[in-house]
Amino acid sequence: MIVIGLDLAGPSNHKDTVLTVFQQNKDHLIFQKMISNISDEEILYEIIDLSRLDEVVIGIDAPLSYQDGGGDRMSDKQLRKFIVSLGMKPGSIMPPTFTRMVYLTLRGIKLTREIEKLHTNFPVSIVEVHPGAAMGSRVSEKKLEYVLTYKQNLSSRKYLKNWFEQQNVIGLPDGVENESHSIDSCAAALAAWHWADQSLKPQWIYTAQPPLHPYDYCC
Incomplete structure (x- = not known):
């Protein structure tokens, strides 16, 4: 199995989009490559190439649906409650139609529908993920501060x-800690x-509710 962690930014922000590829080997994920500053077209080509080799699983850090009428999806409400119980801050879960999120939601929905239309040799599956929650739900309580500060703090990302x-x-290259999007991409793959x-x-999962919410959401 090949596992991709994809930290998406908005459609005009390729610079902060990071795709990381891992190969599963028994009970390990082994780093293969990391691509930053990547467009939708390049993401699709990468998935096509990898799907010639093995089954591909993609964890995407972006909303892949939105609530009809706006506001939180039920999954957003439940994940926010879960991370608060861990000691994390609720603000990292924002409604998909929120001003700061809506373009990211647009890209996530568009990209997943394009992935579904690909002709691939091996199956490709998609899950929506929350990297911060994936890390926060797995670190010890004493180490949670590293998860709370990694976006601003280099020493937290090194940890x-x-x-x-x-x-x-395993096998993450030197430099992956230089910015938070790379860390998020790896955490997306872990989830x-x-x-x-x-x-x-997963540590937490909200199962798909098609047709409006067609993908599982997990951390």
Whole structure:
């Protein structure tokens, strides 16, 4: 199984979009490559190439649906409650139609529908993920501060780079800690792996509610 972690930014912000590829080897995810500043077209080509080799699982850090009428989806409400119970801040869960989120939601919905139309050799599956929650729900309570500060703090990202090794996500290159989008991409892959591998399980999951919410959401 090939696992992709995809940290999306808005449609005009390729610079902050990071795709990271891992290969599952028994109970490990082994780093293969990381691509930053990537467009939708390049993402699709990458998925096509990888799907020639093996099953592909993609964890996408972006809303992949929105609530009809606006506001929170039920999944957003439940995930916000879950992360607050861990000691995390509720503000990291924003409604998909919120002003700061709506273009990211647009890109997430558009991209997933394009992925579904691809002709691939092996199956491709998609899950919506929340990288911060994926990390916050797996670190010890004493180390939660690293998750709360990693977007601003290099030393926190250095800690998390090493922490991934403890989660059997191995081989991350030097420099992955230089900015938070790379860390988010790796955490997206971690959540997607635990969702897809039947011997593992997510820390939290809201199952798909098609047709309006067609993808599982997990961390």
